[in-house]
Amino acid sequence: MEGRFQGDPRPSERPPVRLTVLAGAALTAALAASVLLSGKDVRRHLAQSVARDSTLTAFERRHAAGDRLHLDPAPFDAFRADLRPRELYAVDVPPGALGPFITRGAVIRAYAAFYFLPAIQVEQADRVFRYRFR
Amino acid sequence: MRMAALLGANALMLVAGLGMLPLLGIARSWRLLLFRGGLAYLCGILLVGIVSAHLALVHVSFGWIGLGLLAALSFGFCAWRLNGTERPGWRRPAWLDATGFAALVALTIDYGRAFRFAPLNRYDAWAIWALKGHALYAFGWADPAVFAGASYRFANLDYPLLLPSLEAVDFRALGAFDTRLLHVQFLLFLVAALLALFALLRDRVPSLVLWLSLFALSLAPAMFDQLLTAYADIPLALVFGVGVGAAGRWVITNERWALALATFCFAGALLTKNEGSLFVLAVFLGLLAAARTRWRALALAAAVDVLLLLPWRIYVHSHGLRDINYSLGDSFDFGHVHGRLGVGPIAFRTLAGQMFDPHQWGLLMAIFAALLIAGLLVGLRALPIFALVWTVLAWVGLSWIYVISHLEYSSYLDSTKDRVVASLVVGSAALVPLLASESWARLSAGDRDRARIGDGWTP
Numbered sequence: 184m185e186g187r188f189q190g191d192p193r194p195s196e197r198p199p200v201r202l203t204v205l206a207g208a209a210l211t212a213a214l215a216a217s218v219l220l221s222g223k224d225v226r227r228h229l230a231q232s233v234a235r236d237s238t239l240t241a242f243e244r245r246h247a248a249g250d251r252l253h254l255d256p257a258p259f260d261a262f263r264a265d266l267r268p269r270e271l272y273a274v275d276v277p278p279g280a281l282g283p284f285i286t287r288g289a290v291i292r293a294y295a296a297f298y299f300l301p302a303i304q305v306e307q308a309d310r311v312f313r314y315r316f317r
Numbered sequence: 318m319r320m321a322a323l324l325g326a327n328a329l330m331l332v333a334g335l336g337m338l339p340l341l342g343i344a345r346s347w348r349l350l351l352f353r354g355g356l357a358y359l360c361g362i363l364l365v366g367i368v369s370a371h372l373a374l375v376h377v378s379f380g381w382i383g384l385g386l387l388a389a390l391s392f393g394f395c396a397w398r399l400n401g402t403e404r405p406g407w408r409r410p411a412w413l414d415a416t417g418f419a420a421l422v423a424l425t426i427d428y429g430r431a432f433r434f435a436p437l438n439r440y441d442a443w444a445i446w447a448l449k450g451h452a453l454y455a456f457g458w459a460d461p462a463v464f465a466g467a468s469y470r471f472a473n474l475d476y477p478l479l480l481p482s483l484e485a486v487d488f489r490a491l492g493a494f495d496t497r498l499l500h501v502q503f504l505l506f507l508v509a510a511l512l513a514l515f516a517l518l519r520d521r522v523p524s525l526v527l528w529l530s531l532f533a534l535s536l537a538p539a540m541f542d543q544l545l546t547a548y549a550d551i552p553l554a555l556v557f558g559v560g561v562g563a564a565g566r567w568v569i570t571n572e573r574w575a576l577a578l579a580t581f582c583f584a585g586a587l588l589t590k591n592e593g594s595l596f597v598l599a600v601f602l603g604l605l606a607a608a609r610t611r612w613r614a615l616a617l618a619a620a621v622d623v624l625l626l627l628p629w630r631i632y633v634h635s636h637g638l639r640d641i642n643y644s645l646g647d648s649f650d651f652g653h654v655h656g657r658l659g660v661g662p663i664a665f666r667t668l669a670g671q672m673f674d675p676h677q678w679g680l681l682m683a684i685f686a687a688l689l690i691a692g693l694l695v696g697l698r699a700l701p702i703f704a705l706v707w708t709v710l711a712w713v714g715l716s717w718i719y720v721i722s723h724l725e726y727s728s729y730l731d732s733t734k735d736r737v738v739a740s741l742v743v744g745s746a747a748l749v750p751l752l753a754s755e756s757w758a759r760l761s762a763g764d765r766d767r768a769r770i771g772d773g774w775t776p
Contacts, residue, residue: 203760206691210684210753214529217679221536224676228538232431232545239436244497247436248443268455274468283728285471293471297448301455304468 249294255317259298262312268301272310279316287316319491320433323498326381326490327362327505329388334361336391339398341581342574346402350395355516356578359509359559362483363585364391367625370482370588374632378457379482380489417515417528424535425508432504435545437496442547445472450484451494465636475638477629479588480549503544503552510555511535514747517562517578521569522750523757530750533684534743539677543736549590554739557586557596561707562747564600568607568699569755573614580618584625586740591640595714596707596740597622603707607699642729643722653721660726664716667730671738678742685745688752695759697752704748711741 239247246256266272274295279287291314296304299312334357335350337343341360344350368387369379437443449472452463459478463469487502488494511531518527534540544551560582567575583600586593604615632638647653672682685704692701715737719726 202763203757206760207757210688211525211529213680213684213687214526214533214749217533217675217681217684218529218536220675221533221538221679224538225536225541228541229427229431232435236431236434236436239434244436247438247496248440251438269462283732284724289471292468293444296469296472297443297451300448300451300463303462303466306467 248297252290252294254291254294258312258314259295263299263302266299266302266310270302270310271305271308272299272302272312273305273308274312274314276314277316319493319495319498320501322490322492323487323501326384326487327358327502329384330361330365331358332361332388333364333384333391334358336393336395337361337364337581339395341577343578344399346404347399348403348405350399351405352520353516355512355519359513359556360578360581361391362506362509363479363556363581365486366479366483367584367588369486370478371628373453373459373478373482373485374628376458378453378489379486384486384490411524413524413528414519417524417531420528420532421508421511421535424532425504428504428507428541429501431541431545432500434497435500435547437499437547439546439548441549443496445476446480446547446549447484447496447499448472449478449481450488450499453478453481453485454488454494459632461636465638470641473591473641474636475633475640476549476591477588477593477626479585480552480590500545500547503547506552506555507535507540507544510559513559514562517559517566517575518750521566522754526753527750530746530753533679533681534746537678537681537742539735539739539742543739548736550736550739551743553586553589553593553596554743556582556589557593557740558743558747560586560597561600561744562751564604565700565703565748565751568604568703569751571608571611576614576618580621583618584622587622587626588629592715592737592740595718596711596744599707599710599714600744602710603703603705606706607703642724643718645721647721647723648717650721653723657720657726661716661720664719664726664730665712667734668712668715668738668741671734672742677735678746681746681749682742685749685752688749688756692752692756692759695756695763697755697759700748700752700755704745704752708741708745711744715741 242256243250246254246259249256249259262272274292276288276291278289279291281287282290285293292304295312295314335354337360338350338353338357339345343353343356365379365384365387369383372379372383437447448469449464453459456463464474483502484499487499491498511534514531515527522530540551560579563575563579563582566572567579579600583593583597586597601615601619605612608615671677675683689701689704692704719730722729
């Protein structure tokens with residue numbers, strides 16, 4: 184008796200099913216289930232991404248953002264061709280339809296700001312990028 | 318060749334991070350440096366991000382020379398600080414850890430197949446983050462012509478610059494504005510965070526639980542999908558998550574280095590995205606609730622974080638930049654808030670649905686919730702209280718943003734709900750191994766007590 188109290192490592196005669204074993208098994212099973220469930224989903228997403236993106240050409244890659252917005256790349260490429268770094272330009276575009284947050288025209292301005300960097304978009308300038316919706 | 322340059326730049330970030338380990342008190346000897354070396358990569362990324370973001374405000378560009386200097390200085394400091402300390406001895410790695418690392422390498426290579434080809438086509442990725450990264454690369458600093466320009470207001474100009482600065486460092490290393498390889502840096506963010514969590518928790522948590530937790534996180538579909546968008550939400554979540562893990566460790570152990578690491582990660586979170594402020598505030602309140610008597614250490618940590626954010630806030634204030642989506646000041650516009658109070662519960666429920674969706678985050682949040690309850694039931698207090706307070710505050714805070722915003726709430730919620738919860742989920746996931754091991758330890762103690770009584774011992 185005294186030995187047990189002082190930490191006798193001998194097992195008791197009828198070891199109970201330890202709560203720690205049950206909890207540990209449950210946790211391990213839950214984490215493993217999460218890994219398997221997610222792994223199955225992510226394998227599919229990965230395969231789709233590789234299939235979709237690995238064949239993109241340099242042109243398609245350059246215009247990927249514009250494509251997603253269904254923009255015609257030609258006017259953007261034509262205007263960018265002779266823009267110099269830090270050159271100031273303005274954008275002339277009608278407001279267009281209102282989307283969830285901003286108008287279609289505002290989207291064009293944003294895309295132009297991204298696509299024409301390192302030229303700098305300002306509200307008024309001698310050089311003007313004109314875009315009209317078809 | 319460009320991929321080699323990107324990996325070379327990241328290798329220098331890793332070396333730069335080595336110096337942070339003795340500086341933060343994480344490694345006080347060569348042996349500990351090796352043991353906790355997994356933290357070096359994330360610390361290096363954060364160090365480079367913070368330094369280059371601050372330098373961008375004062376017209377100093379940060380590229381190969383900056384990276385090389387920072388890495389050399391940092392490594393020199395590390396060698397000087399650890400000179401003469403205990404050296405690591407050779408130990409055969411545990412088979413579970415070896416398997417875990419092998420699986421992590423395999424996962425990185427597999428994910429890399431998608432990340433090295435992904436196009437930059439998601440709105441926030443090009444309109445906010447890559448645009449700013451490109452501008453920093455092209456102009457060498459946060460030129461107000463863009464960073465405070467009226468035509469660039471759409472780009473959330475008040476968002477801090479850690480991520481664009483890191484992208485700009487990469488572009489300088491690559492020698493081009495490369496919208497393809499940019500995605501690989503996001504994958505490397507994940508690798509850095511997983512290594513950091515492993516190094517942070519490896520001596521507190523059984524290997525099996527730790528590795529399963531790390532893979533449950535890294536394989537979550539939302540982690541893969543959102544990381545691939547090149548948005549800032551997952552980098553924020555990863556940095557914040559490591560900070561939460563370190564904070565949780567500090568709650569249990571009161572180790573000073575754990576709080577120092579958390580503070581550093583929270584500085585990174587604050588400088589990544591404005592939402593970082595909400596999450597970091599929630600965590601500090603959680604820490605205060607769980608470890609009230611250690612308030613002095615917490616106050617010092619909070620002061621350091623505020624100090625590191627200060628230069629950016631000065632820039633924002635001096636250029637009159639403001640958030641285009643919401644203003645916290647609108648919380649006091651009673652007319653506006655009254656008309657939108659119904660949005661709060663909708664947002665709260667919707668965000669819960671996102672967090673618990675098994676096809677986005679697996680079972681991570683369900684496991685976290687179960688462990689939190691289990692921890693309270695077995696008698697743990699500090700860690701579950703910390704976990705409960707910060708998650709609830711962050712969740713309520715996120716929901717409140719939809720209330721005070723002037724944007725049409727259903728569109729706003731629909732377009733952001735899946736990603737704003739990332740920090741909540743990753744932070745919670747970082748606490749899963751700690752909650753499990755602490756509950757386990759408490760249960761084991763209970764089992765031992767019961768065994769003693771069962772063996773006939775009476776006091």
